[in-house]
Amino acid sequence: xxxxxxxxxxxxxxxxxxxxxxxxxxxxxxxxxxxxxxxxxxxxxxxxxxxxxxxxxxxxxxxxxxxxxxxxx
Amino acid sequence: xxxxxxxxxxxxxxxxxxxxxxxxxxxxxxxxxxxxxxxxxxxxxxxxxxxxxxxxxxxxxxxxxxxxxxxxx
DNA sequence: TAAAAATACTCCATAGGTATTTTAT
DNA sequence: ATAAAATACCTATGGAGTATTTTTA
Numbered sequence: 001x002x003x004x005x006x007x008x009x010x011x012x013x014x015x016x017x018x019x020x021x022x023x024x025x026x027x028x029x030x031x032x033x034x035x036x037x038x039x040x041x042x043x044x045x046x047x048x049x050x051x052x053x054x055x056x057x058x059x060x061x062x063x064x065x066x067x068x069x070x071x072x073x
Numbered sequence: 074x075x076x077x078x079x080x081x082x083x084x085x086x087x088x089x090x091x092x093x094x095x096x097x098x099x100x101x102x103x104x105x106x107x108x109x110x111x112x113x114x115x116x117x118x119x120x121x122x123x124x125x126x127x128x129x130x131x132x133x134x135x136x137x138x139x140x141x142x143x144x145x146x
Numbered sequence: 147t148a149a150a151a152a153t154a155c156t157c158c159a160t161a162g163g164t165a166t167t168t169t170a171t
Numbered sequence: 172a173t174a175a176a177a178t179a180c181c182t183a184t185g186g187a188g189t190a191t192t193t194t195t196a
Binding site: 090091092102103106107110123124125126127128 | 173174175176177178179
């Protein structure tokens with residue numbers, strides 16, 4: 001886990017969309033998707049539920065989100 | 074400036090030696106030297122004074138060290 | 147069926163390694 | 172003279188890009 005992954009995950013969770021978060025971050029959507037996926041793989045936890053209209057945050061994701069905010073702010 | 078640079082600089086300042094700090098970090102001395110040099114170049118500030126028996130910390134270095142500790146601990 | 151995310155590559159920057167040289171005590 | 176840092180060169184990894192395909196509401 002690293003700061004980039006936490007930051008990216010936080011952005012996606014807050015915007016509810018990989019594409020929107022990627023645009024705001026000024027990076028491409030696949031790059032963002034890979035970082036967040038990498039975090040999920042490492043934690044062996046689904047953090048976001050993907051669907052055809054964006055993403056929702058799982059309970060594990062919400063918990064991590066709170067910690068990430070603590071670290072990044 | 075990034076966390077790696079701050080951490081490496083702190084280790085060198087605290088050990089008083091690039092070689093010792095590198096050994097403790099488990100990386101090679103040139104790799105460590107480059108990171109710290111990169112930080113100095115970026116800040117346009119000498120942080121360490123090199124000599125034949127290790128390094129001393131400049132005033133600017135001491136100031137940064139205090140901030141680095143605040144960030145990393 | 148149309149947004150949104152995932153996949154499949156390719157590329158590049160950078161962190162790090164080894165070997166060697168330079169510097170300073 | 173010698174221990175420590177700097178330099179030169181090389182390699183590998185990982186982060187990011189574009190193009191395309193797959194999903195799912």
